[in-house]
Amino acid sequence: MVATFTRPGWYRAALCTVLAAAFGVGIVVVLRAISGLPAFQSEQTGYPQVVVPLITAPLGFLLGIGCFDYWLRWGFGLPTIPDDHSSHGAYSWKDYFKVNTDHKVIGVQYVVTSFIFFLIGGLMAMLIRAELAQPGTQIVGAATFNSLFSTHAVLMIFVFIIPMFAGMANYVLPLMIGAPDMAFPRLNALSYWMLPLAGILFLASFLAPGGAFDAGWTGYAPLSTGAPLGQSFFNIGVQFAGFSSIFTALNFLVTIITMRAPGMTFWRMPLLVWANLSTSLLVVAATPFISGAQFMVLLDRVLHTNFFQFGAGGDVISYQHIFWFYSHPAVYIMILPGFGIISEVISVHSRKPIFGYRLMALALIGIVVLSYSVWAHHMFVAGMFSWLRVPMMLTTLLIAVPTGIKIFSWLGTLYFGKIHTKSTAMLFALAMIVTFTVGGISGVMLGMVPFDIHVSDTYFIVAHIHFVLFGGSVFTIFAGLYHWFPKMTGRMYDEKLGRVHFWGTLIGTWGTFIPMHWVGMDGMPRRVADYASQFGNWNLLISCFAFMLGAVQLIFVYNMIMSWRFGPKAPANPWGGKSIEWLVSSPPPVFNFDEIPRVVGGPYEYGIPGARHAIMPGEGAEVPATRQTMVGS
Amino acid sequence: MFTNRLPIAKMAGAVVALAAIIAAVMLSINWNGAEDSTAAPKIDNLMNIMIVLSSIVFAIVVVALAYALIAFRAKPGDESDGEPIHGNTRLEIAWTVIPTIIVLFAGGWSWKVLDEIEEQNPKHLTVDVFSQQYAWSFGYPGKGYAWSQGVLHVPVNRQIVFKMHSQDVIHSFWVPQWRIKKDNVPGITTTAIVTPTKTGTFQLICTELCGFGHASMRAKVIVQSQSAFDKWVEGLKEKVPTDMMVSVKEDTETNPEPLERVEAE
Numbered sequence: 001m002v003a004t005f006t007r008p009g010w011y012r013a014a015l016c017t018v019l020a021a022a023f024g025v026g027i028v029v030v031l032r033a034i035s036g037l038p039a040f041q042s043e044q045t046g047y048p049q050v051v052v053p054l055i056t057a058p059l060g061f062l063l064g065i066g067c068f069d070y071w072l073r074w075g076f077g078l079p080t081i082p083d084d085h086s087s088h089g090a091y092s093w094k095d096y097f098k099v100n101t102d103h104k105v106i107g108v109q110y111v112v113t114s115f116i117f118f119l120i121g122g123l124m125a126m127l128i129r130a131e132l133a134q135p136g137t138q139i140v141g142a143a144t145f146n147s148l149f150s151t152h153a154v155l156m157i158f159v160f161i162i163p164m165f166a167g168m169a170n171y172v173l174p175l176m177i178g179a180p181d182m183a184f185p186r187l188n189a190l191s192y193w194m195l196p197l198a199g200i201l202f203l204a205s206f207l208a209p210g211g212a213f214d215a216g217w218t219g220y221a222p223l224s225t226g227a228p229l230g231q232s233f234f235n236i237g238v239q240f241a242g243f244s245s246i247f248t249a250l251n252f253l254v255t256i257i258t259m260r261a262p263g264m265t266f267w268r269m270p271l272l273v274w275a276n277l278s279t280s281l282l283v284v285a286a287t288p289f290i291s292g293a294q295f296m297v298l299l300d301r302v303l304h305t306n307f308f309q310f311g312a313g314g315d316v317i318s319y320q321h322i323f324w325f326y327s328h329p330a331v332y333i334m335i336l337p338g339f340g341i342i343s344e345v346i347s348v349h350s351r352k353p354i355f356g357y358r359l360m361a362l363a364l365i366g367i368v369v370l371s372y373s374v375w376a377h378h379m380f381v382a383g384m385f386s387w388l389r390v391p392m393m394l395t396t397l398l399i400a401v402p403t404g405i406k407i408f409s410w411l412g413t414l415y416f417g418k419i420h421t422k423s424t425a426m427l428f429a430l431a432m433i434v435t436f437t438v439g440g441i442s443g444v445m446l447g448m449v450p451f452d453i454h455v456s457d458t459y460f461i462v463a464h465i466h467f468v469l470f471g472g473s474v475f476t477i478f479a480g481l482y483h484w485f486p487k488m489t490g491r492m493y494d495e496k497l498g499r500v501h502f503w504g505t506l507i508g509t510w511g512t513f514i515p516m517h518w519v520g521m522d523g524m525p526r527r528v529a530d531y532a533s534q535f536g537n538w539n540l541l542i543s544c545f546a547f548m549l550g551a552v553q554l555i556f557v558y559n560m561i562m563s564w565r566f567g568p569k570a571p572a573n574p575w576g577g578k579s580i581e582w583l584v585s586s587p588p589p590v591f592n593f594d595e596i597p598r599v600v601g602g603p604y605e606y607g608i609p610g611a612r613h614a615i616m617p618g619e620g621a622e623v624p625a626t627r628q629t630m631v632g633s
Numbered sequence: 634m635f636t637n638r639l640p641i642a643k644m645a646g647a648v649v650a651l652a653a654i655i656a657a658v659m660l661s662i663n664w665n666g667a668e669d670s671t672a673a674p675k676i677d678n679l680m681n682i683m684i685v686l687s688s689i690v691f692a693i694v695v696v697a698l699a700y701a702l703i704a705f706r707a708k709p710g711d712e713s714d715g716e717p718i719h720g721n722t723r724l725e726i727a728w729t730v731i732p733t734i735i736v737l738f739a740g741g742w743s744w745k746v747l748d749e750i751e752e753q754n755p756k757h758l759t760v761d762v763f764s765q766q767y768a769w770s771f772g773y774p775g776k777g778y779a780w781s782q783g784v785l786h787v788p789v790n791r792q793i794v795f796k797m798h799s800q801d802v803i804h805s806f807w808v809p810q811w812r813i814k815k816d817n818v819p820g821i822t823t824t825a826i827v828t829p830t831k832t833g834t835f836q837l838i839c840t841e842l843c844g845f846g847h848a849s850m851r852a853k854v855i856v857q858s859q860s861a862f863d864k865w866v867e868g869l870k871e872k873v874p875t876d877m878m879v880s881v882k883e884d885t886e887t888n889p890e891p892l893e894r895v896e897a898e
């Protein structure tokens with residue numbers, strides 16, 4: 001009985017969560033008693049007796065489930081449980097519900113968890129579109145509507161797209177670079193377990209008095225500093241999501257820099273690895289800014305500091321500067337890993353080396369550098385010092401150049417290749433090129449200050465962000481999931497269902513988001529529960545396409561679940577890829593490699609007889625040891 | 634050069650044709666609605682230039698993709714590799730440099746338009762905009778400092794400099810037909826400059842999320858002749874309440890004139 005609660009696991013987690021929450025409440029009551037204040041306070045922004053447990057309870061959960069066991073034992077000088085890797089590999093479905101340090105298990109945990117949040121966020125989108133199908137108020141009131149689009153965006157950004165990419169890279173990246181695992185497997189597990197906590201905090205805000213947070217995903221002060229309790233759930237949830245991202249990024253950086261297989265120089269890394277290297281550089285430096293911004297809002301709300309309260313010397317606009325200093329880089333955090341996926345998929349399925357590999361890698365680094373110098377393009381009409389607009393406009397426009405390089409190089413890769421479109425992965429990759437181009441074009445238009453003045457905060461923005469995030473990021477996620485599904489599960493998925501899902505998604509995306517450009521330019525603001533009746537027909541059309549887009553995602557879910565359970569067994573290398581993850585079995589062995597592979601060439605050596613990227617242990621040495629990458633033709 | 638092996642002329646023809654069709658269709662649509670300020674045609678022109686440039690870029694991408702899919706599809710059962718072409722330095726330089734030139738051109742033009750639409754005319758009229766959850770009100774210069782709620786009157790063909798103030802959270806001032814938008818930020822004064830060119834009734838729309846009443850936070854805008862405007866202001870009974878004036882605490886670079894000076898006009 002006692003053992004149930006001392007062993008790491010769900011029982012201990014439940015117990016620790018409750019104890020930690022009680023501890024949080026206790027601290028508030030004691031500190032308030034010492035200060036001579038009444039024990040509880042329920043002003044709309046206050047509720048310290050709720051806010052503090054919101055921080056302590058998730059930490060208690062992490063402690064209970066076992067994320068800190070090894071470190072704590074070590075820290076207190078207790079005998080550490082010998083690292084016998086018993087927490088590697090998953091032998092039954094139950095192993096996915098335990099703290100596991102295997103990057104492949106963590107990868108699957110990440111992917112599945114974030115996909116669940118995608119479905120929940122998607123359901124909210126359906127509600128939003130149902131309300132907007134007609135002018136007037138039909139389904140939800142204006143306040144609930146604000147909560148819905150705020151939580152929709154926050155779920156999609158913080159607990160779907162960002163961690164989904166982290167999860168896919170978690171699975172594939174160590175295999176790709178020939179590493180047995182990530183550099184810090186326990187930190188990796190901790191990063192994962194913070195993710196569901198963040199999502200649950202966001203969702204739990206619906207239970208708070210006053211409803212879920214409703215100041216948008218941007219949470220601009222002073223709307224957020226004065227909002228009901230739900231806003232604090234957002235402030236705290238972002239901390240968990242943010243720390244999760246930062247830890248993962250550190251892990252990727254160290255893994256990529258120090259754990260590449262012998263022979264894998266930087267210029268022999270697959271572009272997915274380059275992409276995650278760049279993304280991680282963005283995450284580690286930018287994410288602290290959103291943590292800071294949300295902490296400051298939380299302090300303004302609960303402790304009545306005055307960072308952003310204008311009445312007492314706070315500066316309203318500085319919130320936006322801090323927020324966007326993270327959140328512009330964040331939009332690239334949400335697409336660079338996708339760029340990496342597309343590069344892999346296109347090269348493998350057209351059986352061609354990436355066109356201009358080095359320029360592709362340099363473009364990623366260029367985007368990282370430029371990303372830090374464009375944040376104020378979100379603030380062209382915000383009333384900030386006006387001189388900053390033109391420099392930020394020029395850097396914003398310039399960032400389209402490395403983005404364009406990616407597009408053109410993918411197209412170049414197709415030429416003189418052997419394009420296979422039998423895989424749904426390739427369909428999504430090809431469609432992403434076109435769809436993302438549209439989002440890039442609208443981005444450039446938004447970068448031009450005079451035009452932005454007109455369309456900022458209208459449906460045009462909604463159109464832009466969905467073309468880049470749905471037509472860009474989500475398409476790359478689907479491409480990647482289809483591409484690596486056989487590797488992750490050891491099964492093949494159903495291509496016919498994949499095709500239906502693809503066409504439905506493509507048509508749904510264009511049908512839903514193209515008309516939004518127009519209604520925005522024509523006068524419909526964003527984030528509104530109701531609108532002028534002149535936009536009624538367009539919105540009805542948009543909603544119809546949106547419902548279709550939502551419905552076809554169920555086909556994907558069905559396909560994945562059924563194929564995972566009953567699909568035909570997948571060969572090690574169903575697509576004929578060259579990078580190392582395809583040279584191990586599907587799914588890979590528990591410890592990836594018996595012996596670390598040796599890398600002898602570039603990752604995309606298609607069409608060169610005898611050329612190899614890597615030699616697996618046990619293979620003969622008849623393969624050329626090194627070969628120069630050919631440039632030009 | 635492997636590019637010799639592509640029907641470059643035909644592809645270029647397809648790009649030109651497709652770009653022409655897209656651009657023609659897009660230019661024929663009146664995206665932004667009526668142009669009722671001096672800024673509107675300039676911004677729309679800028680947009681039209683971008684439509685043409687974007688149509689070309691989009692057409693290049695689509696034609697390049699379509700041709701690749703037609704010419705380089707693997708035959709069923711063909712499991713061989715494509716050609717080991719790793720890149721082409723000239724092409725890579727081209728698609729780095731040409732887009733750079735295009736975006737810098739767009740940036741230069743935007744800069745010019747921005748300067749033009751924000752140039753202050755010494756004979757401008759200053760009007761104060763006050764926003765609060767979920768209502769707009771307006772203060773007009775003159776010794777009375779008259780106040781109107783929910784309806785804004787301005788004279789036609791005269792530059793108006795709006796000085797914007799918010800009492801609570803951020804709101805944003807947008808009249809689509811004028812193409813002008815500016816946030817009203819609590820604690821500071823922001824400025825927007827408009828020269829309306831058509832008389833009539835318009836809608837002022839709040840575009841910054843400001844709470845549950847955001848969607849309905851609208852005001853009526855009436856653009857009329859100078860004499861009708863003067864008469865209307867003359868007839869206003871109320872003065873701007875003092876608590877609105879003192880809410881403006883700070884002076885920033887965007888606010889060269891604090892509210893008090895406006896009052897003295």
Ligand code: HEM
Pocket residue numbers: 218331332334335377378379396397399400403439440441442443444446447448452455456457461464465468469472473
């Ligand atoms: C060619 C590249 C791009 C350019 C030049 C660009 C430019 C811009 C500009 C100027 C804005 C601000 C508009 C406004 O609020 O008035 C904006 C908004 C936004 N962009 Fe992009 N963008 C680009 C690519 C992307 C990508 C790749 C993503 C994400 C995958 C993205 C996501 C967003 C989001 C989420 C917003 C809206 C933020 C909000 O206000 O809620 N953009 N973009």
Ligand SMILES: [Cu+2]
Pocket residue numbers: 327328331374375377378
């Ligand atoms: Cu941005």
Ligand SMILES: [Cu+2]
Pocket residue numbers: 804805839840841842843844846847848850
């Ligand atoms: Cu509003």
